[in-house]
Amino acid sequence: MSAKTLYDKLCESHLVKRIDEETILLYVDFHIMNEYTSPQAFAGLHEAGRKVWNPKAHLALVDHVNPTRPIVSVDEIEDEGGRLQIKTQLDNCQRHGIELVDLFDPRQGIEHIVVPENGYVWPGMVVACGDSHTTTYGAFGALGFGIGTSEIEHVLATQTLVYKKLKNMRVTVDGDLPFGCTAKDIIMTVIQKIGAAGASGYAIEFAGSTIAALSVEARMTICNMAVEAGARAALMAPDDKVIEYLRGKPRAPDAKDWETAEASWRLLASDPDAIFDKDVAIAANTIAPMVTWGTSPDQASAVTGKVPQPDKPSDARALDYMALKPGMSLEDIRIDRAFIGSCTNSRIEDLRLAAKILRGRKIAGHVTAIVVPGSKAVRAQAEAENLDKVFLEAGFEWRGSGCSMCLAMNDDVAGDGERCASSTNRNFEGRQGRGARTHLMSPQMVAAAAVTGHLTDVRNLDIET
Template sequence: MKGRNMLSPKTLYDKIIDRHRILSFGGPEGAGERLLLYIDRTVLNEYTSPQAFSGLREAGRKLWRPAASLGVVDHVNSTAPVREEGKVDEGARRQIEYLIENGRDFGIEIFDVLDPRQGIEHVVMPELGLVLPGMVIAAGDSHSTTYGAFGVVGFGIGTSDIEHLLASQTLVYRRLKTMRITVDGELAPGVTAKDVIMEVIRRIGADGAAGHAVEFAGAAIEAMGVEARMTICNMAVECGARVALMAPDDKVVAYVAKGPRAPPPAILDRARESWRGLRSDAGARFDTEFLLSAGDVPPMVSWGTSPDQALAITERVPDPADMPASRRDDAARAIAYMGLEARMPLQDVAIDRAFIGSCTNARLSDIRDAARILKGRRVAPGVRAMISPGSSTVRRAAEEEGLDRIFTDAGFEWRQSGCSLCLAMNDDMLAPGERCASSTNRNFEGRQGVGGRTHLMSPAMVAAAAVTGKLADVRSLAMLEPL
């Protein structure tokens, strides 16, 4: 019996859930089973946590394990090149102040705007070494699936659940169905993890993994670095996944070990043996299987207003008349909103803005990828280009390598860390009608600003668009020698 019979082969997801199950409330065996689940860690931000703390105050409750929580300022802060604590509107200022106040009153460590470790929550947690294989991490942000790259069950929760978690270190949880997405073969030159997950989302749809914990496997996944794997797990939520997972390996252990908050080497050595068992058993049954050949994945761009509305950069804007009847209205609305014409080549679409950043693609490896394209080139006239590193730590590391100079010499704004132009919640946003090549995760209507038009792609593809002034195939730019 899936999830209860200890002798039957288990998926990685079920292994981790079973190890964190305090009790079962009954219900169906396997998917749908209601549990009380222990949560190892959470990360809080200034935007989704205020109501939870207000509820704790009203009930007179304390935190069960304050040390299991970390607070960061990332959503509403300015990312202006020179960091100024006070450069936010009054609402944002109060959100930041309340997070700091809550950290002080409840004993939670907070990385405020001027903290040298400040950054986007899903970048900061792994770089500190706080994300360890086998954990369950829940947080008030849907892209908490990012942690699955470490063999972690990570998922987003609402404000009431944040309050419950802080007070008890537990959550009432319903076991998910399981899906395995196997990516075999090798990626072609110019193709990245971002292209892989965009192709997965395009093929299975925005709700193709709804209600599932998705495990990514296969030779192409194993060949990727940890930061590339984080990109895939991060965006898995865009096809409906509630959890994304990958079996941890020596790359993960080495990444964790670099973190200043990682366990001591002796403990990591012992943990490594335990972590070897964090993989799905041979014969484990998944509710759904999906296979993708890595060699078939091209550089991708989105054309519409949902992440599944994407195509290879070499293709044309689709014609709704050629689509199934169930998709025509959505496609026609998306094309109209985006100011496109059916059948026009994607590479003819001119851009106004270029943005590299977000919890999806603003780590050091992403910055290096874009810098290889930008080195010796200039941003096209009329394009405003900006990059916001995923954390202050990433920003310093990039500067130590001289990457900031490559960006500024090319005409990019080298900004501070934060969610920035990923979402219209700070002073970085698109004007109505502006079109942006973006390394972010969502292209919904108004996501980057009211009336703004977003094309999702990899950081290298953003760099290619920035220097050509339009959506461009990164493979058409001569690849430069590694930095």
């Protein structure tokens, strides 16, 4: 029997039918929905007179359009479209008996934060969601990927998807991660190295001693942003850290099933002699704190660098939009806003890292800054650790949970021409508001920029250990 990658094993274990050499019918263990991408799928389902085949295999959440300021009723949401999306989500879930984590549920938060912290996703699962950052679940050894509206309808009706197999890429990162660097810097380095389309058509498996040393939360950051290199799937073999992370979670296997589950999870790894279609190696000691200068996540550099000369039309357009000149020092770029949040970087570990920079400091007088915890649970834990006080005393606003300024679908919007240091995953034109200019970086780099008022190498600040 030929050696197989973890990705190939997961596809084979969920194979319902082989359609042709490239395409299979894939069984989906778990499907996640948000209020923004699911309404049209339900409308199609209802028009065809179909029911949800297995309601218990689905979870719905509200996270994209909700305000992060306190409200006590959906009717307080000013945006009519947002109100309708939230109410439609509730109606659809009630009609089909699907579990809903709504705005007033104590578990509420961003889908890719809530799902892991409650133990809904386990190693070996296939997980789909109408959101491209579903790759996050690869940190658990689960095959997660984003799907479109017609595919959401299909999985609701059949619990399967017509799926085109991907090629295999392995990204190996070895060595100790340098001081001042985080998982965000690892994945931004990968994206900058291979390009925004460098992993198109591939599933990436991350490996190496650097990856193994990371926490599960940090691994989620890497898998989350793998899609920004074009990957439709990201994977890491589950290990002791993953197993301990899941132990005791509300939706993890219960005590009577735990040993069996754990034994099966420990078998999930690529065979030692498995062949990958492409291999990429990165030495950890070459990684530095990263920032983006353009309008694509691969238009990035170490913060100590300079704005590059454009070598293609897309670079020139990006510099024009960002109002930057080649040769400028990145650390001379002044910011107007700072945002810590998103499904990439709003977990408790992220907030702790940022708080280390902010403790005893104040943000620059011209900077507006907000922090949006990824879930109510993260917010409560941060408050129990007095992190909220650190943010507030530094001058940040302390908000409720939601996608917020990551994609500016609620009240949290950067103004035309405003420049934002952001812990999010995308820096596209207008992503954080019409005409807004986004620089991606780690949460601690956002905190450093907020304090100094410009892009800043966090290593030049005294960081508490």
